[in-house]
Amino acid sequence: MRIISCRIENFGKLHDLDLSFSDGLNVFCRENGWGKSTLAAFIKAMLYGLDGNKKRDLDENERKRFSPWQGGVFGGKMEFEAGQKRYTVTRTFGDSPAKDTFELRNAETNLLSQDYSERLGEELFKLNSASFYRSIFIGQSDCPTVSTDDIHAKIGDLADNTGDMNSFESADERLRKQINALSPRLKSGSLFKLSEEISDLRRRVAEGKNLRRDISECENKIAETEQQKLSRKAERSDLEAQQTQAIKMQELLFLRGEWDRLKEYRENSKKALDEAAEKFPSGIPDEETVKDSIHTAVEMKSAESLMQSYRLSAYEEERLAGMSVLSDSEKPSPEDFDFYFRLEKEYRAAHSQYEKIRLTESETDRLWQLSEAFSQDKTSPSELAAIWNNRVSTKNSLFSKRAACDAIESSAKKARNAAKKRVVVLCATGCVLISLGITFFFIYSAAWFLSAVILGGLFMSVGIFSAVLIMENFVRKPPEELHQLRREIINDEKFIEETDSVIENYLSAHGMLFTESEADQMLSEICREKRDLEELSQKNEAAEKFRIENNLHVLGESIMAFLKKYGTEPDAERLSDQLHELKEAVAEHELLTEKVRQFESAQQIYHSDRAAIRQFLAAYGFDGNEDVNEALEVLRSDLAEYDRLASLHSAADSELEAFKQSHDIDTLASLDAESIPSPETLGEAIRRCSDSLETLNGSIQSLKQTRDELYRQLALWESDSSALREKTEEQAAEKCKYDRLTLTRVLLRTAKEAMVARYVEPVYSAFRRYHETVTGLSSDRYRIDADVNLTVEELGQQRDIKTLSAGYRDLAGLCLRLGLADAMYRDEKPMLIMDDPFTNLDDEKASASKKLLHAVSQNHQVIYFTCSKTRQ
Amino acid sequence: MKIIHCADIHLDSAMTSHSDPESARKRRGEMLRTFERMVSYAAREGVSAILIAGDLFDAPNTRELTRNTVLHCIASNPAIAFFYLKGNHDDNNFLNGLDELGKKPCNLMLFGRNWGCYECGGVAIYGAELHGGDTAFYDGLQPDAEKINIVMLHGQISENPAGVEHGIDLKQLRGRNIDYLALGHIHVPGSGRLDDRGTYCYPGCLEGRGFDECGERGFMLLDIDEESRMITRTFVPFAGRKIVSVSADITGCMTTQEMIITAAEALSDAECDASSIVRLVLTGELDAECEKDIAYLTAAFAEKYDYFETADETRLTVDMDDYLLDQSLKGEFIRTVFGDGTLSDEDKAVIVRYGLRALAGEEAD
Incomplete structure (x- = not known):
């Protein structure tokens, strides 16, 4: 490149x-x-x-x-x-x-x-x-x-092949991390942690190896204590039986005491009864006879008391003497008084109602005056008021009718004038046309003349016809409506005049002067007076009718006759009070008469009873001249005491006999109090047994808690033992993995070095060539290792x-x-x-x-x- | 006449080998309820007696709840006679003080170190706690030949019991007029002929407690015709949960998803349901470079069963031919590992897997 x-x-x-x-x-x-x-x-x-x-x-x-x-x-x-x-x-x-x-x-x-x-x-x-x-x-x-992995790879010409040489460092690093993660020496290593956990588990497992034995011992102790508990329970049952027997013996002792007490009580009651009998030297009287005498004495006492109560005082005797009229004649009964009270009540109510509804004096005067004033009337004022109202409305409508008449006439006049104008125009047009026809006759031809003349004639005819119609409608035949209105106006004026005359005469008869403006008010005043007259007449008639219907006069006279009969002078204003006074006098008379009768009856009883009691006392050796009541009281008290003692003696006798029947008297007599154990002592022993049982229960409870705790620890121990086994197995597995990973890392590095060693030679040759070219010296003393x-x-x-x-x-x-x-x-x-x-x-x-x-x-x-x- | 023969119920077992403490507690409760259900079943089916041939309880320390529940089951079913022979796991904990405290139900029959016998209808039921097992012990057993004789023992039957822990000498029991030898101690149901007259039988445990007790568990129901002296024996599966161990061969699987598919097929073939306790055992050979996540695979099935775990018993394989000329680091590494004569084959396979996963940017599993 x-x-x-x-x-x-x-x-x-x-x-x-x-x-x-x-x-x-x-x-x-x-x-x-x-x-x-x-x-x-x-x-x-x-x-x-x-x-x-x-x-x-x-x-x-x-x-x-x-x-x-x-x-x-x-x-x-x-x-x-x-x-x-x-x-x-x-x-x-x-x-x-x-x-x-x-x-x-x-x-x-x-x-x-x-x-x-x-x-x-x-x-x-x-x-x-x-x-x-x-x-x-x-x-x-x-x-x-x-050198880097890339350089190594490139030198080894491996980069294009698998690329695994490039991965050596990352693989080595990954293995190193895994080895460290497992390491038994590093604190973060799982083998190190496992080792610590296993040590801890071993310690805990060793500590708990006696748990099963402890549990067995605990179970045995529980069984022993349960056994002791059973013995103690049996002992307590025995003591409880002894206590029951002792209590029974104690009860028998108590019964023997009861027997002795009953015997003593009977003797005492007999002695008291004999002493009580000595108080009756002539024999013990019959209880019923004594009761009868006491009853007679009570009756006598009661009669004496009545005599005191019914004796008349001097005032009462005087009052009784003053009521001779009631003694001589038949006295009025309560029914009579009820009747006359009711009668008086009715009279008073009707009289009161009559006073409310009858005319007062001023009303009576007013009724007389109004009767005089309207005595000559032939027509009622209300009818005249209606006529007057009709007259007023008629006069009011008269003005509108007159105005309507004027309006119709004015309208007809305007229509006539318009029609006249149309007639004049039509006639003038006809004249003009005819004139033109004549002119055209001379200028043009006859045809023009004829046409103009016909047309002019036609206009004139229409105009004349219209004039005739207007005359017919407005002159010869005035409108029916106008005619009617005029007739009504005449009639109304006549009605007004006649009405004014009638009203003026009526008002004059009642002393009033007629004026058109005040006529209405005057008529109203007369109508009101007429109504007052009618109302007062009706009220007067109603009061009179009430008085007659309720017989006010008859009622009053009947009551007064009743009062006179029993010596009372009637007063119309006090009828009720007088009736009450009479009733009280009758009641007082009856009371005093009754007292006299009662006194006489009680006096007779008193004397009879006193004689009988004296005779009874004398029969049983008591002095009849003493206070009979006191003597009878002593007799009754002694007899009651004797009866009470006799009853007690009889009860003591019965009780003793009943006890004898229900108990074995011989057994009771043979009891030896000294040989019976004390229930309290036995109870104390039972309590001690119960306390002991309580303690044993507590011990059992405590032992069970200990046992449960040991079981809990045993469960943990078993879990720890299991965990120890698992951790030990895990440790062995991880140790094996750790060793293998360590070996893997070593062998991988060995492989890498062996591989690198093969390509280091070309590098070394080239190095030597260049180095000798530069220095001109041998490069033998230089070396290149596997990592270049x-x-x-x-x-x-x-x-x-x-x-x-x-x-x-x-x-x-x-x-x-x-x-x-x-x-x-x-x-x-x-x-x-x-x-x-x-x-x-x-x-x-x-x-x-x-x-x-x-x-x-x-x-x-x-x-x-x-x-x-x-x-x- | 119907009789239930059960044994090795192991109430209050710790149950910690495969369960967390909470699950263990739950499982203990289930086992106790299974016992209650069995008694209810007996009452419903008109069973006259229940033979408990040892290990009713798992340890000397029996919880009060368990003792009270068992006592209640017995006392509330007076029509059923309970014949309880203590096993090597039983202790006196349950019986302590029952008599003295007057709590022992009259329908609970116990056996001691010497032979005891109870008559139940026309059946004679013998039993004795095993100790020593010398000839004199067996000579104490003399059932009447005219009766139907059932003998209860708890131990491991053997023709030569010397050196066998809790060994029962079958030879000594032959010819003693035994019609049915009701055994306990072995947790897997099993039976065989004792002699010309009788048979022996282990009913197995009532509920499995771990993956070493997989399969159906329950009790034996004996239907005895007293006239013909015929005993018909039926195994009644009664466990509340089934414990199942399922193997899945995942050889050739290269991804976890492929393994899940294979495992799902194996689980669907197994007779287990949502209430089952399931262990999936992965077997076969896997390529060292495969992708395998056991935790993810376990999670894929965990919600389908009451308990689910995975045991990885697969082996890793590395085809050395694939890496002989491999000029990569991986090839060099594998050649280095396999050239190490100090390593076992298993270590080599695992180390190769770790190395390859590290180079692939993955964690070692």
Whole structure:
């Protein structure tokens, strides 16, 4: 591959620059700052584009570094030859790679070519840009090189085959990462972590190995405690049975005490009863007899009390004496009073209603006056008012009728005048036509005469006929409507005159003076008075009718007669009060009479009872002259006490007998209180047993909790054991994988080195050839390893060429690069770009380097930049 | 007369070998419910007795729930006689204090270290915990020849039990008028002839607990005609879940998708459903350069079953002829690996796969 020419539009400081390149050596000797390095970078940019787009450092970011100083199109084109073809590549660069353009044309046909893509450098040289810089581009002070995968691949001529050599470093890196991820030594390695987990699991599994035994022991303890619990329960049951028996014996003891108490109680009751009987020397009276006597005494007491109550006072005796009229005659009954009260109520209500509806005195006077005023009337004022209203409306319509009459006459007059005008015109036209006919007769001919005469005659006839019609219509036959109106006006005037006369007479009869303007008001006033008269008459009639219908007069007289009969002088205004007073007097009389009767009855009973009681007391040895009530009370009290004691004695007897029937008296008598155990003591023992059971239950509960916890731990332990097995297996698997991966990495590297070793030899041969050409010395002490690293033997050891002086180092590095280029490209040789690489060489070596350049340029196109003519 | 013969129920088994703790707890519950279902089945079918030939429980530490549930099952079915012979896994934990506390159901029959016998209808049921297994032990067993005799034992039958753990000497049991030897200890159902008169039978476990207990699991239902003295034996599959191990030969598959298709075919042929516990065993030979993602493949089937796991037992193969003249790094690498005489063939295949995957930009699987 060789470059033929290039055109730089703008690239760094270079612009509008055209350069041509020949085969072999092309030397560009320019002063510092001309742009030699920029030109070299331009050639690289044409092949690879710009690098370091994301770098901030200006030296690393080529887009920023070579952006045109003066602006304009950033880029250019380059013509080159490859594979026996010539091409022109054009690239422009924008702000970002996305704005870059690339175009490749066949330089001979100028047609677009698809032979290479944007990755032109890679496709031409099988090198990436980094490898390009480290092989066929030799910069200032950059002679030593470091081989890359691309270089290795190219040297081995493998790049076109499988590409796997290019993958070695990434494969090696991937294996390294996987090995590290598994590593047992790195903390991040899974084997390391697994080892830690397994140690932890082993510790936990070892700690839990006795769990099953612990659980068994716990279960045994639970069983033992359950057994103890059973024993304790049995013991408690026994104690409870003893306690039940003791309680029964205690109950029997209690019953024996009860028996003794009943016997004592019976004896005491007998003694009390005998003492009570001694209070009755003549025998114990019958209870019923005593009760009867007490009842009689009560009755006597009651009669005495009644006598006190019904005895009349002096005032009452006087009052009773004053009511002799009621005593002599038949007294009015309550029904009589009800009747007369009802009668009085009706009378009062009707009288009150009558007072409301009857005419007042002023109304009576007004009724008399109005009756006098209208006594002579033949026509009612309302009819006259209607006639007057008719007269007023008739007079009002009279004006309009007169106006209508005038209007009709005026219209007829106008029509007549118009008709007259038409007649005159027609007659005049006829006369003119006739005159013209006569004239034409003399001028033209008879025909003209006849025509004019006929036409004139016709006009005149029409005019005359019209005049006749007008006369007929307006003179002989005036309009019927007008005629009618005139008749109505005459009639209306007559009606008004007659009405005025009638009204004037009527008003005069009522003392009023007729005027047309006030007639209406006067008639209204008379009508109102007429209505007042009618209303007052009706009211008066209604009151009178009410009075008659309700018999007001009869009612009053009946009540008064009743009052007079029982000694009361009636007062019409106080009828009700008088009735009430009479009723009260009758009631008082009855009351006093009843009291007298009651007193007499009670007095009789009192004397009878007193005699009977005295007789009873005397029969049982009591003094009948004492206070009979007090004596009877003592007797009753003693008898009651005797009965109570007798009852108690009987009950005690029955109770004792019943107890004897229901209990074994002999057993009760044989009881030995000392031999019966105390239920309380037994209860205490039972409580102790219960407490013990409680404790045992607690122990069982606690043991069960412990057992459950142990089971939980056992589950965890089993899980840990299982996990330990799994982790151990996993560890073994991962260890195996780790070992195999480690071995894989070693063997892959071994393969790679073995492979590289095979192609290092051509590089070494070329290196030796170039190095001996430059130095004229043997190159035996130089060696190249499998990684294409150059070493030099010094003092019996292979050393890095960095130990050499700068000049020798650059020279050796340059020779190695040239050797690499020869080895890498065996067929079509690429151009070599050298950017003043010999700056470190002394004059002797610089001279030798010129020879080297010439030698190289035999096989390569060499583009050599320098700023020194000595190195030119 | 119907009798159920079951054994090796292993209630409260830890179940941790293939399950996380939560799944193990769930599975323990399922096993207990299967026992309850079996008792309900017995009650429904008019079964007179249930023979539990050992290992009712898995470990000495039996949870209270389990003990109470078993006790309730027995006590609430007084019409069924439960004959319980302890196995090597059983302990006294369940029986401790039952008698003393008055909790032992009257229909629970137990056996000790010496031969015990119960009459159940016209059937005599014998049993003894195995210990030593010398002649004297077997001589203690003297069933009446006129009766139908069932003998319960828990152990491994053998013609020569010396050195066999929990060994049962079949020779000693022959000619002892045994009609049915109800055995426990072996988890796979199996049976055989004991002598001219009787047969022996292992019902297997009631529920499988791991992939070493795949296949149908349940109990034996004996239908005994007391007149003819005929015993008809039927295996009743009863496990709540089926444990299935399915092999899929994925030889030649180059991608995970191809492997999934092959595995799906193998799973569709297997008798498993959504409630099954399934292990897919991948077998065959795979090219070292194949693309294989076991986690992805497992996820493709995981939701179809109650539990699903994949065991990768495939072998990697590398055809050296393909790389003999390969001048690439890959060729050089493979030649280097296979030239290393210290490596086993399996290591070589795996290392080649790791290397090739690394060169292809993939992680090692």
